[in-house]
Amino acid sequence: MLDDELLQQLQTEFLDATDDALDQLEAAVDGAVRGGGDPKAALHVVRRQVHSIKGLSASFGFKLSSAIAHRLEDYLDEETELTADIARSVGKFTDRIREIARAGSEPTEDAAAELLRSLPARRPPPDITVTAVDVEVLIGVPSKLTAKIVRDVLQNCGFRVVRASTMIDCFTMTVRARPDAMLFAMTLDELSGADLARAFRAMSATADVPVGVLTSFSLDHAALRDLPEGISIVRLGKQHFDGDMAEFLARIEVG
Template identity: 35%
Template sequence: MSAEEFERLRAEMRLEARDAIADKLAALNRLATAADPTADGEFRREVHSLKGLAATFGFPGIAIIAHRLEDFLATARSPGDDILVFLDRAQDALDGDDAAPDVAEVVRQLPVTRDAAFDPTDLEVRQIEIMLVAPAVVATRYVADELRACGYRLVPVPKAMEAIDFAVHSQPDLIIVSAVLDRFDGIDLICALKAMPSTRHIPVALLTSFEDGSLPLIDLPPDVPILHKSPTFADDVAAALSKVGIL
């Protein structure tokens, strides 16, 4: 196959994928406005399918928005009409062929789940976006709840490779990486993020139960703060944000 034929085939596949994404967004809008309570499960499945389709065929902005919607559905008590905001932004990205350079700004305007005790007038904290890269286990849910309770905009990402893609496009203020991940350890991911031109300016921190200076942490870059899975976790996060000049 010649390079010209390959590019033609690639363009055709992308066009077909764009049509499929448009169909899914239309279906999601119908489900979102349906009065049928049994449609909730189908809606979640369609969102997950949209995320996979967009990621596979090169629509990263839509994939990120779908990921945010999945997390919002999993954590919000009453999503209500807020889900339409996600769908509108995904449609905007599709209409712009997902090429807009302001994906990071768009996702920061999406609705997020707030802890009931959080004071929404605390503007200094509410716009800080933290990506949490950690397996979907009980301990991670505890950490996520702690971050939301502090008013941070939280983006949970369970897979390391997915985290790299999302970090490049959404540009969070801080990336917290668990020492234990699915395919390789957290220090490997931190080193990769700090080496890539598109992410090396983003502050990163390691989440671990290991003691400072222990053997498993020997390869951790010296400027990376350590967040301990302990009662001091919230203080560790605040100290890390202060260290990099965010707080």
């Protein structure tokens, strides 16, 4: 086991490295916004530094910093260059990471969940008018194409959407951010979406959270048998998707 002095040294090195990564990230953002840098190259720098921060944070026990970085990666997923609007949103993510790094500690679980919910979320394009609601849906979908289809539907209904692509990320993001609803693809690694839905339904902390399974299987497929009552099945494909998604959304409380 690491002694306290060595652990403190490692944490100090991590915090210094995080500060340095944020400095490089913010320099790229400033350069792009002020017109002195290539917006596409700046976005590449941001993604690289955010990915580094996410890995370092998780390795050294700064779980909230890692979660913030994950959300920033997700926020930038479909962007191709760094605009002024995106730069302002990036700053809201990085300010929170820097605050944690300089404090050398993270807030309580309740405060952490509130902080994550306060971060910017992707919204529909300007030509689509929706009423945004403070309801967050976690989608666990490995495929970027499928994730975009599902995300667009949810965002166009006014929901905040956060994407995870692995089973482990689905677990950790649920525990830290406490989403209002969850939708998991059958194609997740290690555990299928159905098994993950069963697991969350069995846990007291998430038993009442609406959860659904996203699948291309028919309702009588063996993998979907014996699902606990209340788990929605959203089938991909033109014939069923709209109706199944509408039934799933009807179970989500909008306060």
